[in-house]
Amino acid sequence: MRDPVSYQRHAVPHATALVDAGTDEEWTYAELDRVVGRTAGRLWSLGLQPGDQLGVLADTSPEFVRIVHTAWRVGAVLVPFNTRLPEAELREQVRRVDATAILAEEGYAERARAVADAPVEPLPALAEEPVAEFGAEDPPIDSPRAMLFTSGTTGEPKAVVLTGRNLLSSAVASAFRLGVLPDDRWYDPLAGYHMGGLAPIVRSALSGTRVVLPGGSGFDAGRALDDLHEHDATGVSVVPTMLDRLLDAGDPPDSLRFVLTGGAPTPPELIARCGERGVPIHPTYGMTETASQVATARPEEAYAEPERAGHPLAFTRVRAVDGDEPLGPGEPGELVVSGPTVMEGYYDDPETNDRVFGPYGFRTGDLGVVEGDGSVRVIGRVDDAIITGGENVHPAEIARVLRDRSGVEDCAVVGLSDPEWGERVCALVVGDVAEPALREFLEGRLADYKRPKTIAFADELPRTASGTVDRGAVRELLAERSEPLE
Structure with a gap:
């Protein structure tokens, strides 16, 4: 040809x-x-x-x-x-x-x-x-x-x-x-x-x-x-x-x-x-x-x-x-x-x-x-699934609910290692919203095991050259910035 x-x-x-x-x-x-x-x-x-x-x-x-x-x-x-x-x-x-x-x-x-x-x-x-x-x-x-x-x-x-x-x-x-x-x-x-x-x-x-x-x-x-x-x-x-x-x-x-x-x-x-x-x-x-x-x-x-x-x-x-x-x-x-x-x-x-x-x-x-x-409809990556306390959590589902809250411009949801639950759900949020108001918003919209235990805020999400969220960098930021909710 x-x-x-x-x-x-x-x-x-x-x-x-x-x-x-x-x-x-x-x-x-x-x-x-x-x-x-x-x-x-x-x-x-x-x-x-x-x-x-x-x-x-x-x-x-x-x-x-x-x-x-x-x-x-x-x-x-x-x-x-x-x-x-x-x-x-x-x-x-x-x-x-x-x-x-x-x-x-x-x-x-x-x-x-x-x-x-x-x-x-x-x-x-x-x-x-x-x-x-x-x-x-x-x-x-x-x-x-x-x-x-x-x-x-x-x-x-x-x-x-x-x-x-x-x-x-x-x-x-x-x-x-x-x-x-x-x-x-x-x-x-x-x-x-x-x-x-x-x-x-x-x-x-x-x-x-x-x-x-x-x-x-x-x-x-x-x-x-x-x-x-x-x-x-x-x-x-x-x-x-x-x-x-x-x-x-x-x-x-x-x-x-x-x-x-x-x-x-x-x-x-x-x-x-x-x-x-x-x-x-x-x-x-x-x-x-x-x-x-x-x-x-x-x-x-x-x-x-x-x-x-x-x-x-x-x-x-x-x-x-x-x-x-x-x-x-x-x-x-x-x-x-x-x-x-x-x-x-x-x-x-x-x-x-x-x-x-x-x-x-x-x-x-x-x-x-x-x-x-x-x-x-793409939900996320198969290997991005978070297993917390034996329950499977899909990050895209959590991110979709977070974005429904006014003031949230963007977000990324990942799992971090947790000694009690195996993994805990964590979220990095971009926007103008207070953490207590965000947690209140999630109550009744997500099961307790799906609600993020760690929430941190950033001016923008880290991304790769192709525009994909850099999930490794997100995990590093979350690990550095916040402790899990007791």
């Missing part, structure tokens, strides 16, 4: 493929194709072969987009490393794969050389040097195209192997749910080393539409809002905290058809806020292992049922299971996903692959419910 840019060069050569909002530079598909071809020749001359792993240490920029499509054209496996990691953690990512070479942005070249055994090439120079004539057979659609690392919130990060079929199937199913128009402009402020940031780059090329990258480093809500207006963005991918800040900054443009939120559960109060402001929010349940979206709600579904993630995308099947036994509608269990978007597996990790793939598909580790109408 040849890379999508080479197809669009013939189908829509004059259509805009890529926009750098920071410099206002634009590339048509014909122009992007030429740059990708030169870069492919350069990598070919350096000895990169189909199936080789090509590491990349770079921010999400036009150069990064060029490398994404170049790797696909050569038939190499793109391995984007997390630029935000300290050297020790970056070394661990590099150690887990077998990169033939690493392309590094100028500011990251020294770090790349410090952690890698493979040759490190400077990213900006690639297209400027003389190149060899590139030539290779079209790689099969089922061959690996990318390896992305999981966020590591539930253990050691793992390299997820995604094939061309995974990425294509995800793009098609997403288009069925969100819709695609020829003049779509997808604004992409997420990091390309995460699936949420890589997906718009791949999907826009597959559909022949444009992707707009923000200028500058890091997320700035004011700048992003300006970019959305200036480029008449029709879509944007964000994590919930980013969307919250965007709404604080002002009103998004009327051109937006979809605001895709993922990376963490979208709080019902944020969905309600979008409803009040007319923002077309599409809350999503997805993961790297499924090439992004699994289930996505359209705005009218989200406003009506804010606790649900919507229906599974086309070609995707979601079940709740207890062990290897499928459960009926409305019964909580581990969510299992099957379909063409599900990864090939974790790289070089047969033991984990044997554990996570069962008779009904990929075991997500997420606790949830498939409702009678087929929609999905």
Whole structure:
């Protein structure tokens, strides 16, 4: 399967493929194709072969987009490393794969050389040097195209192997749910080393539409809002905290058809806020292992049922299971996903692959419910369940009740070790509410064993780079700040 840019060069050569909002530079598909071809020749001359792993240490920029499509054209496996990691953690990512070479942005070249055994090439120079004539057979659609690392919130990060079929199937199913128009402009402020940031780059090329990258480093809500207006963005991918800040900054443009939120559960109060402001929010349940979206709600579904993630995308099947036994509608269990978007597996990790793939598909580790109408409701992580005095407590249930109290803006619920009960329920709360009033509110709404024994307050919840609540950091804060209620 040849890379999508080479197809669009013939189908829509004059259509805009890529926009750098920071410099206002634009590339048509014909122009992007030429740059990708030169870069492919350069990598070919350096000895990169189909199936080789090509590491990349770079921010999400036009150069990064060029490398994404170049790797696909050569038939190499793109391995984007997390630029935000300290050297020790970056070394661990590099150690887990077998990169033939690493392309590094100028500011990251020294770090790349410090952690890698493979040759490190400077990213900006690639297209400027003389190149060899590139030539290779079209790689099969089922061959690996990318390896992305999981966020590591539930253990050691793992390299997820995604094939061309995974990425294509995800793009098609997403288009069925969100819709695609020829003049779509997808604004992409997420990091390309995460699936949420890589997906718009791949999907826009597959559909022949444009992707707009923000200028500058890091997320700035004011700048992003300006970019959305200036480029008449029709879509944007964000994590919930980013969307919250965007709404604080002002009103998004009327051109937006979809605001895709993922990376963490979208709080019902944020969905309600979008409803009040007319923002077309599409809350999503997805993961790297499924090439992004699994289930996505359209705005009218989200406003009506804010606790649900919507229906599974086309070609995707979601079940709740207890062990290897499928459960009926409305019964909580581990969510299992099957379909063409599900990864090939974790790289070089047969033991984990044997554990996570069962008779009904990929075991997500997420606790949830498939409702009678087929929609999905995610409750939390299976291993986040708190066992206190022999009773099972699901943190998402407690958090949902806490958020019903006026003044509570956000919260996270975890378990801490307790000598008497095994674990005790604990809550970290963001908002303007007194602890006694909060405890009074919970009486009569939660069983006594479900009510938090420890409550602490913070200005904001600690989160990972992908926007997920960092539960380990939450536990540390709770352990430091409060003693259990006697």
